Amino acid sequence: xxxxxxxxIGGSAAGIAAxxxxxxHYPEKSIILIRxxxxxxxxxxxxxxxxxxxxxxxxxxxxxxxxxxxxxxxVNEAVELHAKELDPREKKVVLANGELVLYDKLILAxxxxxxxxxxxxxxxxxxxxxxxxxxxxxxLLGTLDNVKDLVILGCGFIGVEFADECxxxxxxNVTIVEMLDQCLQIVFGEGACKCCQEIEDYLxxxxxxxxTGTSIDEILGDEKITAVRxxxxxxxxxxxxxxxxxxxxxxxxAKKAGLATSKAGVFVDTTMRTSDPNxxxxxxxxxxxxxxxxxxxxxxxxxxxxxEARIAGANLYEISRKNLGALGVFATAVGDLTVAIxxxxxxxxxxxxxxxxxxxxxxxxxxxxxxxxxxxxxVKLIFNKVNGELIGGAVKGGPSAGExxxxxxxxxxxxxxxxxxxxxxxxTHPAVTASxxxxxxxxxxxxxxxxxxx
Amino acid sequence: xxxxxxxxIGGSAAGIAAxxxxxxHYPEKSIILIRxxxxxxxxxxxxxxxxxxxxxxxxxxxxxxxxxxxxxxxVNEAVELHAKELDPREKKVVLANGELVLYDKLILAxxxxxxxxxxxxxxxxxxxxxxxxxxxxxxLLGTLDNVKDLVILGCGFIGVEFADECxxxxxxNVTIVEMLDQCLQIVFGEGACKCCQEIEDYLxxxxxxxxTGTSIDEILGDEKITAVRxxxxxxxxxxxxxxxxxxxxxxxxAKKAGLATSKAGVFVDTTMRTSDPNxxxxxxxxxxxxxxxxxxxxxxxxxxxxxEARIAGANLYEISRKNLGALGVFATAVGDLTVAIxxxxxxxxxxxxxxxxxxxxxxxxxxxxxxxxxxxxxVKLIFNKVNGELIGGAVKGGPSAGExxxxxxxxxxxxxxxxxxxxxxxxTHPAVTASxxxxxxxxxxxxxxxxxxx
Numbered sequence: 001x002x003x004x005x006x007x008x009i010g011g012s013a014a015g016i017a018a019x020x021x022x023x024x025h026y027p028e029k030s031i032i033l034i035r036x037x038x039x040x041x042x043x044x045x046x047x048x049x050x051x052x053x054x055x056x057x058x059x060x061x062x063x064x065x066x067x068x069x070x071x072x073x074x075v076n077e078a079v080e081l082h083a084k085e086l087d088p089r090e091k092k093v094v095l096a097n098g099e100l101v102l103y104d105k106l107i108l109a110x111x112x113x114x115x116x117x118x119x120x121x122x123x124x125x126x127x128x129x130x131x132x133x134x135x136x137x138x139x140l141l142g143t144l145d146n147v148k149d150l151v152i153l154g155c156g157f158i159g160v161e162f163a164d165e166c167x168x169x170x171x172x173n174v175t176i177v178e179m180l181d182q183c184l185q186i187v188f189g190e191g192a193c194k195c196c197q198e199i200e201d202y203l204x205x206x207x208x209x210x211x212t213g214t215s216i217d218e219i220l221g222d223e224k225i226t227a228v229r230x231x232x233x234x235x236x237x238x239x240x241x242x243x244x245x246x247x248x249x250x251x252x253x254a255k256k257a258g259l260a261t262s263k264a265g266v267f268v269d270t271t272m273r274t275s276d277p278n279x280x281x282x283x284x285x286x287x288x289x290x291x292x293x294x295x296x297x298x299x300x301x302x303x304x305x306x307x308e309a310r311i312a313g314a315n316l317y318e319i320s321r322k323n324l325g326a327l328g329v330f331a332t333a334v335g336d337l338t339v340a341i342x343x344x345x346x347x348x349x350x351x352x353x354x355x356x357x358x359x360x361x362x363x364x365x366x367x368x369x370x371x372x373x374x375x376x377x378x379v380k381l382i383f384n385k386v387n388g389e390l391i392g393g394a395v396k397g398g399p400s401a402g403e404x405x406x407x408x409x410x411x412x413x414x415x416x417x418x419x420x421x422x423x424x425x426x427x428t429h430p431a432v433t434a435s436x437x438x439x440x441x442x443x444x445x446x447x448x449x450x451x452x453x454x
Numbered sequence: 455x456x457x458x459x460x461x462x463i464g465g466s467a468a469g470i471a472a473x474x475x476x477x478x479h480y481p482e483k484s485i486i487l488i489r490x491x492x493x494x495x496x497x498x499x500x501x502x503x504x505x506x507x508x509x510x511x512x513x514x515x516x517x518x519x520x521x522x523x524x525x526x527x528x529v530n531e532a533v534e535l536h537a538k539e540l541d542p543r544e545k546k547v548v549l550a551n552g553e554l555v556l557y558d559k560l561i562l563a564x565x566x567x568x569x570x571x572x573x574x575x576x577x578x579x580x581x582x583x584x585x586x587x588x589x590x591x592x593x594l595l596g597t598l599d600n601v602k603d604l605v606i607l608g609c610g611f612i613g614v615e616f617a618d619e620c621x622x623x624x625x626x627n628v629t630i631v632e633m634l635d636q637c638l639q640i641v642f643g644e645g646a647c648k649c650c651q652e653i654e655d656y657l658x659x660x661x662x663x664x665x666t667g668t669s670i671d672e673i674l675g676d677e678k679i680t681a682v683r684x685x686x687x688x689x690x691x692x693x694x695x696x697x698x699x700x701x702x703x704x705x706x707x708a709k710k711a712g713l714a715t716s717k718a719g720v721f722v723d724t725t726m727r728t729s730d731p732n733x734x735x736x737x738x739x740x741x742x743x744x745x746x747x748x749x750x751x752x753x754x755x756x757x758x759x760x761x762e763a764r765i766a767g768a769n770l771y772e773i774s775r776k777n778l779g780a781l782g783v784f785a786t787a788v789g790d791l792t793v794a795i796x797x798x799x800x801x802x803x804x805x806x807x808x809x810x811x812x813x814x815x816x817x818x819x820x821x822x823x824x825x826x827x828x829x830x831x832x833v834k835l836i837f838n839k840v841n842g843e844l845i846g847g848a849v850k851g852g853p854s855a856g857e858x859x860x861x862x863x864x865x866x867x868x869x870x871x872x873x874x875x876x877x878x879x880x881x882t883h884p885a886v887t888a889s890x891x892x893x894x895x896x897x898x899x900x901x902x903x904x905x906x907x908x
Contacts, residue, residue: 013890013891016891017890017891020891021900024900024901024903024904025904042821042822042884042889044821044882044883044884044890045821045822045825045884048825048884048885052825052826053822053824053825058822058824059822059824060822061891065891065892302882302890303879303880303881303882303890304879305890306890306891306893306896307877307878307879310876310877310896310900311877314876320873321873321876321877323877324877326879327879328879329879329880329881330881330883331881331882331883331886331887332883332885333883333885333886338883338885338886340881340883342881367496367498367499368496368499368507368512368513368514370507370512370513371499371502371506371507372506373853399827399853399854399885399886400853400854400856400857400886401857401886402854402857402881402882402883402885402886402887403854403855403856403857403858403860403861403886403887404857404860405881406857406858406861406880406881406887406895407857407860407861407863407864409861409878409879409880409881410861410864410865410868410870410878411864413874413878413879414864414868414870416864416868419774419775420867422764422768422775423761423764423765423775423777423778424761424863424864424867425757425758425761425780425781425782425783425863425867426757426783426860426863427757427783427784427785427794427796427856427859427860427863428498428756428757428785428856429498429784429785429786429787429792429794429856430496430498430499430502431502431786431787431792431853431856432785432787432792432853432854432855432856432857433785433856433857433860435496436467436471436498436756436757436759436760437467437470437471437474437515437519437760438519439760441860442760442764446475446478446764447478449478450478450479
């Protein structure tokens with residue numbers, strides 16, 4: 001039997017961030033982190049295992065982050081959980097080997113698992129989902145050595161990144177099948193199709209085929225996949241299928257213990273507390289709500305998970321932080337192109353009933369444009385027409401788009417209005433940013449403002 | 455005689471931004487911009503003329519930005535100005551050729567000029583200040599062809615950039631003379647010396663000599679400079695001297711017209727109006743106050759100038775914007791290193807009597823660190839201990855530091871507290887940002903918070 005003041009179940013982004021936060025806020029407490037994986041993968045880095053990084057071992061979160069923070073690590077599966085409300089005698093976690101771990105405060109960060117889709121043939125050999133499991137992905141890596149025709153289902157960020165990476169250094173045919181009309185449309189909505197179009201163009205130049213407006217109805221083959229049949233009736237040859245759509249929250253442990261759960265996750269309040277006052281949950285396993293509407297959100301992102309983890313870890317013994325709701329800040333990069341989005345898309349806003357005003361602007365991301373390494377930086381801002389607040393932004397440009405979207409996220413989080421952003425004091429430099437005269441974030445706000453007036 | 459609803463005097467960053475903003479907000483008004491320069495240089499790009507860009511012609515703001523916005527350009531010097539308060543019959547600008555330009559609303563964006571320092575010998579040949587004048591800089595460029603020993607006075611951003619650029623592709627000795635103890639200390643204060651030290655190290659590897667803690671007492675030579683004598687008594691051989699310290703606001707025109715002015719600039723209120731209700735001023739020629747203290751500020755930056763211009767241009771006929779005060783967001787880059795600062799430095803804060811709490815964090819700016827193009831990203835945050843608000847930030851890293859400082863600027867401008875930044879929802883991606891677990895902006899906030907509690 002072991003025991004600690006604070007026990008965290010789950011060793012991915014949310015679990016680690018929660019444990020480190022708990023350590024920072026409660027230096028005197030003992031902390032144990034329980035996880036089932038021998039090694040932990042960087043979730044967002046998984047696609048890069050198949051090209052840029054070369055193997056799962058190059059995409060690990062080192063356990064030194066736990067050691068350095070005096071967090072004890074137990075590698076084992078938590079199979080049972082006793083919540084005080086149901087079992088007042090003791091608060092304990094039961095491990096797969098029968099060992100018990102007693103806790104005073106518990107954080108659930110059990111994550112999510114890829115959804116098993118109800119497609120006939122989904123259980124055939126060489127059909128892969130994207131599990132955060134080094135061995136499983138090593139297996140996929142080996143499979144790719146013997147593949148000539150790879151199909152990827154879903155053209156969100158994961159699909160784009162897998163396609164690009166799998167095609168690198170491999171002489172294989174890669175086809176992406178996407179239900180919507182355009183690649184990345186699920187993220188950007190219909191309004192920001194500049195980003196989607198440029199990503200599609202990039203993938204095409206790399207020889208990747210994109211089939212949109214259709215889904216997979218059946219996976220063909222005997223034991224092993226040989227082809228997929230699309231809902232439009234066509235068949236595509238396939239030695240392997242990678243499914244990059246849908247995750248489900250891992251709620252089994254919480255549910256068995258009697259905590260309030262649903263398919264959407266373990267229920268938490270804005271302090272990240274579950275229905276048991278000593279148990280918190282964060283990350284992919286926890287329910288989420290939108291920053292904009294307060295309504296349930298299906299977003300599952302490492303940036304949301306770590307934000308929730310920093311709330312849960314800080315609030316264990318003293319409530320000092322409150323969840324503002326999921327904002328949704330994504331970025332991806334292929335070749336020299338980075339695209340990113342924060343908040344809601346134009347279409348997403350309209351779906352929620354928001355009347356919106358948008359502004360777009362483009363400028364070189366260096367000044368003058370003759371400076372080395374110049375890309376075009378395009379920015380779109382989406383404002384709520386009623387109260388004038390910024391509710392969304394999209395960016396397309398060079399690598400610095402990855403941080404520019406965070407400046408936009410800060411503007412959204414602080415509910416800035418177009419007039420505020422138009423007089424935003426931005427730091428600029430010829431070698432690293434757009435010109436102060438043409439800075440596209442500011443110009444996009446001005447353009448939206450002009451539309452609001454007319 | 456000409457006339458327009460809106461007349462702008464000055465064609466650099468502030469003048470252009472003011473005119474464009476006026477066009478956006480008052481589409482029906484006629485606008486004339488008067489400037490004396492035949493061509494307008496990108497102010498921040500000036501150092502790059504001497505290396506990366508090669509000549510002034512590669513660092514111009516194209517006049518098409520005026521044409522595209524239906525702004526009439528007059529290239530001539532405004533030598534006299536009649537303000538309504540003093541001359542109720544007409545509101546007019548007198549040009550050097552005697553021509554008159556009548557206005558209804560006027561924006562002064564007359565900028566600043568390099569201060570002539572009271573150093574004996576300052577008028578010798580080959581002593582250059584940094585004038586925003588293409589011909590003058592072309593002359594300096596020619597001079598550098600015949601120089602063996604170049605001395606640069608002042609190791610702020612301008613001094614660093616000039617030294618690095620002048621050394622490129624030239625076999626010359628470059629020495630920077632700086633009064634303070636360290637290069638860039640005037641910007642970063644003593645507390646963020648990591649940035650200063652790395653810039654110094656970079657310049658040293660390029661063979662540039664930095665002499666700190668001293669100034670220039672005399673410029674030696676007959677007609678032409680041959681050496682400088684430092685205040686520590688030493689002499690340094692010099693065929694040319696570039697002076698990168700100090701600018702003075704161009705207030706002569708406003709002063710002659712009877713507007714309230716001082717050495718600090720043309721007096722303006724928070725709407726950017728001068729003492730005459732029909733005349734606005736913005737940019738280097740206008741008085742400034744600190745975002746943090748409300749006290750006079752000597753900051754002169756293109757980002758402040760363009761912000762003020764966007765306030766002035768919008769407020770001409772209807773006050774809709776208010777100046778929040780100068781924040782101060784700077785960035786520079788040498789080699790692969792970008793350093794940037796927003797708000798006050800630790801020392802600057804202490805000088806204002808603010809008790810501060812700081813937090814520092816460093817992480818690779820890609821994740822895993824094995825991703826191509828990874829640099830170390832270091833962030834320092836400075837909080838006001840009394841109210842917990844972020845008042846300053848410094849960043850050191852790769853090119854994306856240029857946009858990360860803008861995310862920090864947004865946090866400062868919205869007076870965010872450490873607890874707010876600790877749960878900031880940042881977008882992350884392996885190829886373009888730090889990891890969501892180790893994102894240094896968030897970690898630095900957590901570290902500061904921990905110090906606040908103890």
